[in-house]
Amino acid sequence: MFLLEALLQFQIAQLETTRTLWKQKDLNSLSYEQQLSIILKDLCIFSQNICKNNFVINTILETQFLFGIIFIQKPSWSYIWTIPSSNSKEEEELISIPNHSNWTVFSRNPTHTNDSSRVIMYINICLSSLYFAFCKDIYNHRDISLVFFVNNNSVFYLMNVYSDSSQLVLKYLKNSEVVFWNLLVIIGDFSIWDIL
Numbered sequence: 001m002f003l004l005e006a007l008l009q010f011q012i013a014q015l016e017t018t019r020t021l022w023k024q025k026d027l028n029s030l031s032y033e034q035q036l037s038i039i040l041k042d043l044c045i046f047s048q049n050i051c052k053n054n055f056v057i058n059t060i061l062e063t064q065f066l067f068g069i070i071f072i073q074k075p076s077w078s079y080i081w082t083i084p085s086s087n088s089k090e091e092e093e094l095i096s097i098p099n100h101s102n103w104t105v106f107s108r109n110p111t112h113t114n115d116s117s118r119v120i121m122y123i124n125i126c127l128s129s130l131y132f133a134f135c136k137d138i139y140n141h142r143d144i145s146l147v148f149f150v151n152n153n154s155v156f157y158l159m160n161v162y163s164d165s166s167q168l169v170l171k172y173l174k175n176s177e178v179v180f181w182n183l184l185v186i187i188g189d190f191s192i193w194d195i196l
Contacts, residue, residue, distance in 0.1 A: 047071040061100040070122040073189040077116040119145040143169040161188030
């Protein structure tokens with residue numbers, strides 16, 4: 001038990017050090033390529049397709065303190081309870097994904113049961129000083145999660161993508177007219193297989 005506690009304290013200290021270093025670095029005086037290399041060097045990202053398994057996502061959230069960002073594909077949206085509806089006399093079902101006090105979750109809110117997002121991002125609260133925000137105004141798609149953060153007046157984007165066997169989201173991205181010069185990473189489950 002002592003070893004696990006010491007390991008967790010070490011990981012938390014590393015995240016705090018990374019956050020402090022990012023705040024101290026004056027990225028505006030550096031070129032765009034230098035800014036990206038500094039941010040990516042210090043950024044620890046975990047990505048997993050959890051196949052709608054809440055046990056896996058809860059385990060990841062409890063144990064992966066070393067990571068600053070967790071990208072999840074195919075999360076489990078579960079029924080929580082019913083709530084009064086503002087549109088009708090019948091109650092509406094409230095569905096949600098697992099939450100954890102050490103993580104801020106970013107996800108598109110489903111409009112109905114079949115519209116639940118297939119990608120979510122968790123940001124460690126140690127990185128909250130970077131002001132992460134969800135961008136559904138750029139891509140409002142159930143298979144794309146786009147988050148930006150601000151560091152020394154520079155905006156950077158992170159994208160999580162899930163592509164099923166039909167590859168519709170990849171075609172959607174290819175045909176979109178959005179261009180990012182400051183997209184740090186695109187991570188996801190692209191479901192691209194070569195058939196031999």
